[in-house]
Amino acid sequence: MKLSRLTPRQLLEIDACTRCGECLRYCPVYIEREEEAINPRGKIRAIKRFIRSQFGIWAKLFGPKKLSEDQLKKFSEMVYRCTLCGECGMVCPVSIRSKDLWIGLREVLVELGYYPKEFDTLKKNVLTEHNISGLDNEGRIEWLEAMGDLPEHRYQKEKAEVIYFVGCVASYFPMVHKIPQGMVNIMRRAQVDFALLGGAEWCCGFPLIGAGMRKEAEEMMAHNLEEVRKKGAHTAIFTCPSCFHTWKEEYHSEINLFHFTQFLLNLIQEGKISFKEEKLKVTYHDPCDLGRASGIYDPPRAILRAMPGVELVEMKDHGPYCRCCGGGGNLEMIDPELSAALAREKIKQIQETGAEMVVTSCQQCIRTIMTTARRMKIPIKALNLTELVLKHMK
Amino acid sequence: MEIEGYQFPDDLYYHKEHFWAKVDGHSVTVGTTDFAQKLAGEIVYVELPSVGRSVEQDKPCGSMESGKWVGRIYAPLSGKVESINEALEDSPELINQSPYDKGWMFKMTPSKLEEELGKLMKVGDLEGFIKSEMERIKKK
Numbered sequence: 001m002k003l004s005r006l007t008p009r010q011l012l013e014i015d016a017c018t019r020c021g022e023c024l025r026y027c028p029v030y031i032e033r034e035e036e037a038i039n040p041r042g043k044i045r046a047i048k049r050f051i052r053s054q055f056g057i058w059a060k061l062f063g064p065k066k067l068s069e070d071q072l073k074k075f076s077e078m079v080y081r082c083t084l085c086g087e088c089g090m091v092c093p094v095s096i097r098s099k100d101l102w103i104g105l106r107e108v109l110v111e112l113g114y115y116p117k118e119f120d121t122l123k124k125n126v127l128t129e130h131n132i133s134g135l136d137n138e139g140r141i142e143w144l145e146a147m148g149d150l151p152e153h154r155y156q157k158e159k160a161e162v163i164y165f166v167g168c169v170a171s172y173f174p175m176v177h178k179i180p181q182g183m184v185n186i187m188r189r190a191q192v193d194f195a196l197l198g199g200a201e202w203c204c205g206f207p208l209i210g211a212g213m214r215k216e217a218e219e220m221m222a223h224n225l226e227e228v229r230k231k232g233a234h235t236a237i238f239t240c241p242s243c244f245h246t247w248k249e250e251y252h253s254e255i256n257l258f259h260f261t262q263f264l265l266n267l268i269q270e271g272k273i274s275f276k277e278e279k280l281k282v283t284y285h286d287p288c289d290l291g292r293a294s295g296i297y298d299p300p301r302a303i304l305r306a307m308p309g310v311e312l313v314e315m316k317d318h319g320p321y322c323r324c325c326g327g328g329g330n331l332e333m334i335d336p337e338l339s340a341a342l343a344r345e346k347i348k349q350i351q352e353t354g355a356e357m358v359v360t361s362c363q364q365c366i367r368t369i370m371t372t373a374r375r376m377k378i379p380i381k382a383l384n385l386t387e388l389v390l391k392h393m394k
Numbered sequence: 395m396e397i398e399g400y401q402f403p404d405d406l407y408y409h410k411e412h413f414w415a416k417v418d419g420h421s422v423t424v425g426t427t428d429f430a431q432k433l434a435g436e437i438v439y440v441e442l443p444s445v446g447r448s449v450e451q452d453k454p455c456g457s458m459e460s461g462k463w464v465g466r467i468y469a470p471l472s473g474k475v476e477s478i479n480e481a482l483e484d485s486p487e488l489i490n491q492s493p494y495d496k497g498w499m500f501k502m503t504p505s506k507l508e509e510e511l512g513k514l515m516k517v518g519d520l521e522g523f524i525k526s527e528m529e530r531i532k533k534k
Contacts, residue, residue: 133464142454146444172464174441174457336461371438371461374486 106212167240327368
């Protein structure tokens with residue numbers, strides 16, 4: 001086993017795990033399955049064992065033990081059955097940045113060829129079509145067609161101050177087309193000078209990074225950055241928390257990056273958006289890549305507070321402790337049952353609040369929650385904050 | 395008729411993107427095939443073309459998604475959409491349960507019926523096509 005994909009810090013972190021088990025109280029996968037092998041502590045224990053068998057004192061004396069196919073397969077299952085929600089790292093008493101570690105381990109496994117075969121399709125789609133769906137990339141803005149009263153440039157102007165980076169899921173999956181449609185409508189009513197990249201927008205690279213294929217994501221990142229620069233934009237905004245987080249952490253650009261919740265809050269504070277009064281009781285779900293990964297908890301809540309008549313009731317686990325909906329880490333692709341089981345737990349917490357709807361700021365959370373609710377015939381309503389803002393705008 | 399375990403009613407016309415058209419006088423009903431619904435898995439959302447919209451043969455006019463898959467809805471014929479199956483909004487799984495009956499997608503008035511029907515397949519043309527599609531998918 002090669003460890004070149006892991007940083008010296010990560011190797012130290014593996015050694016630093018005291019097996020205290022604090023992470024077990026928060027890992028949604030462990031809470032659901034109760035299997036030691038797939039919890040954060042179990043994963044670190046397994047990698048420690050591998051490292052010892054390859055580089056420990058006995059390996060030095062008698063040579064490294066060859067890892068069996070079965071061992072590697074099992075280890076791969078452990079590492080990929082995770083939503084990358086990051087809650088384990090947040091509560092770790094010795095500050096192990098576990099989410100980065102899980103991604104590093106996935107990179108090791110990809111190098112060894114032990115990763116879920118579903119990721120080959122993902123890789124092929126992203127590298128050939130430049131989006132996760134595998135559909136023609138020129139069709140990225142088909143959701144625009146359903147909107148009336150479009151200007152001639154269809155928001156694909158040559159130059160603009162702001163680029164709205166839509167992301168693959170909201171571009172292609174019809175259940176969440178209302179998110180980009182809502183965002184465009186809000187911006188045109190608030191008179192924001194913005195443009196879409198259309199077919200020139202490529203996958204941000206996040207699904208590949210999450211799969212352990214960081215190298216393949218580099219081409220995507222270089223292309224997107226170049227396209228935004230060509231438009232002369234100083235700002236890029238995102239409705240997808242994962243695209244936003246990836247741009248922030250991986251793109252290293254001079255462009256100002258805003259998640260839409262930050263951007264809309266600015267517009268509200270500048271008086272460009274105001275709301276009519278409407279009584280509504282909502283709860284808010286913090287998407288993992290927006291909350292724990294990017295530290296954005298208050299802007300969406302401040303927007304809800306700015307809406308007269310809207311009452312926010314928090315879920316039992318919220319803010320930094322918000323339980324993942326099950327839609328992260330590409331888990332839906334490899335273990336849809338586990339992903340749905342996590343969504344059921346989320347739905348339970350939503351229902352306990354007595355709110356009329358759950359509001360969130362992520363398209364994938366909406367898909368995961370609503371798909372499970374529909375399958376189970378649970379009558380709950382999940383809305384993206386863009387839709388609620390548009391509905392309540394004066 | 396059954397081909398490789400998939401049902402294909404005899405009285406329909408079939409489009410190469412796995413949609414069917416049922417011609418009834420001046421009205422055409424459109425839906426997706428048993429083959430496509432099984433391949434897609436449980437459909438969880440459908441976006442149908444709006445009523446009054448003109449659609450063009452072979453061009454996408456909507457989309458549908460299952461848990462991990464998304465695909466376009468292609469118009470098997472050109473014409474104007476007259477009505478949509480509103481039941482699919484709350485119960486998209488009807489496409490899986492009853493692809494040729496309760497899971498119909500939209501009804502349209504065709505504009506070039508005679509000319510375009512010739513480009514569609516009848517059930518007798520399907521056997522080789524479905525086998526080649528299965529091979530193509532296996533290779534993917």
